[in-house]
Amino acid sequence: MRELDPGARRQMERYLGEIRTSLQGTPLDAEEIAADVRDHLRESLDRAGGTHSVSTDEMKDALDALGPPDRWLPPDTGGMYQSVLGWTHGREGPVAALVLVLTVAGAGSFPWIGPIGLLPAWLVARAVSGAYRRAGVSLGSWQWLVNPPLWIVAVGLAVLLAVGPFPVLAELTGEVFGDRPNWIGGVLGIGLWWIVLGFLVRGVPHAFRWLLHPLGDGLLARHGFPLAGTGVALSVAAGAALWLTG
Amino acid sequence: MQAFRDNWETQLRRGIVEFAVLAALRDTERYGYDLVRTLSRRPGLVVTEGTVYPLLNRLKREGIITSELRASSEGPARKYYRLTSAGRETLAWMHERWSELVDAFDQILEDSDA
Numbered sequence: 001m002r003e004l005d006p007g008a009r010r011q012m013e014r015y016l017g018e019i020r021t022s023l024q025g026t027p028l029d030a031e032e033i034a035a036d037v038r039d040h041l042r043e044s045l046d047r048a049g050g051t052h053s054v055s056t057d058e059m060k061d062a063l064d065a066l067g068p069p070d071r072w073l074p075p076d077t078g079g080m081y082q083s084v085l086g087w088t089h090g091r092e093g094p095v096a097a098l099v100l101v102l103t104v105a106g107a108g109s110f111p112w113i114g115p116i117g118l119l120p121a122w123l124v125a126r127a128v129s130g131a132y133r134r135a136g137v138s139l140g141s142w143q144w145l146v147n148p149p150l151w152i153v154a155v156g157l158a159v160l161l162a163v164g165p166f167p168v169l170a171e172l173t174g175e176v177f178g179d180r181p182n183w184i185g186g187v188l189g190i191g192l193w194w195i196v197l198g199f200l201v202r203g204v205p206h207a208f209r210w211l212l213h214p215l216g217d218g219l220l221a222r223h224g225f226p227l228a229g230t231g232v233a234l235s236v237a238a239g240a241a242l243w244l245t246g
Numbered sequence: 247m248q249a250f251r252d253n254w255e256t257q258l259r260r261g262i263v264e265f266a267v268l269a270a271l272r273d274t275e276r277y278g279y280d281l282v283r284t285l286s287r288r289p290g291l292v293v294t295e296g297t298v299y300p301l302l303n304r305l306k307r308e309g310i311i312t313s314e315l316r317a318s319s320e321g322p323a324r325k326y327y328r329l330t331s332a333g334r335e336t337l338a339w340m341h342e343r344w345s346e347l348v349d350a351f352d353q354i355l356e357d358s359d360a
Contacts, residue, residue: 033299033300036299040299042322043278140249
């Protein structure tokens with residue numbers, strides 16, 4: 001096999017890890033499938049030719065051709081989603097009604113227990129949505145009752161992830177930088193947080209897709225780069241502002 | 247409407263890809279990469295390369311295909327897949343069902359045109 005750049009090797013190992021993760025809970029032999037895919041990549045990259053080591057761009061092209069493992073949708077593989085599908089298929093109406101009731105109850109309980117009240121609705125909706133999506137079966141019009149808690153939680157989580165730490169960071173950096181405006185320190189903290197978040201998205205995009213479904217369904221590992229880059233820009237700008245106001 | 251069509255197409259292709267894998271192994275054994283490329287080059291199948299490997303693993307579990315690691319003159323050893331006797335029977339059965347299905351639809355369409 002052609003040598004791999006360190007970045008290309010990390011890409012490949014990360015992809016093989018996603019295979020193992022996405023096949024957990026199924027009867028399939030994830031290790032054997034990962035080994036088969038490794039052999040496929042070797043063959044594909046060797047046939048592409050060249051004596052230079054495989055770059056991250058070449059590896060990305062080869063992995064794009066294989067497709068995201070969590071969207072392979074292995075048919076009839078059993079597991080939790082298959083069980084959910086078996087129970088809900090043909091009963092979409094009652095299931096959608098259950099989600100609606102749980103959503104209304106969760107919204108009604110918000111003043112007392114906050115967003116935790118939406119957890120039951122989100123769990124049921126997430127299981128149903130995941131099962132139908134894996135099976136390639138549409139929920140049809142019932143999706144309008146099943147999806148709301150997913151969107152509410154996804155948007156809320158996205159906002160929380162993006163700017164949730166701001167007040168705490170502003171407070172902390174205010175203590176560090178004394179008489180300078182807290183918000184500048186908050187922006188610096190957010191910038192540093194977005195760098196971390198960018199690397200997390202880069203490393204485990206499937207985790208973010210799962211958590212932020214359906215809002216984050218299109219999130220890919222490469223989106224971590226612009227996120228981290230924006231974090232760098234914010235950090236540099238805030239750092240400059242702190243220096244200028246110092 | 248588009249969601250309905252997409253769903254129908256997904257269901258249709260899911261069943262056909264298994265048939266296609268067995269048909270591709272009917273006359274010859276193939277190693278994984280060769281099999282994947284053979285299938286993915288057929289535009290009508292719309293096979294994402296990666297989806298073939300879980301399918302091969304499942305067909306092995308069902309005893310429909312078997313695999314064997316064999317030394318290769320072109321590099322590292324390759325895993326070759328071939329149909330088992332149960333696989334050949336399954337392929338023949340699928341072929342019969344497919345022919346029946348095509349005949350049935352032809353008749354429905356003829357009746358509609360009449």
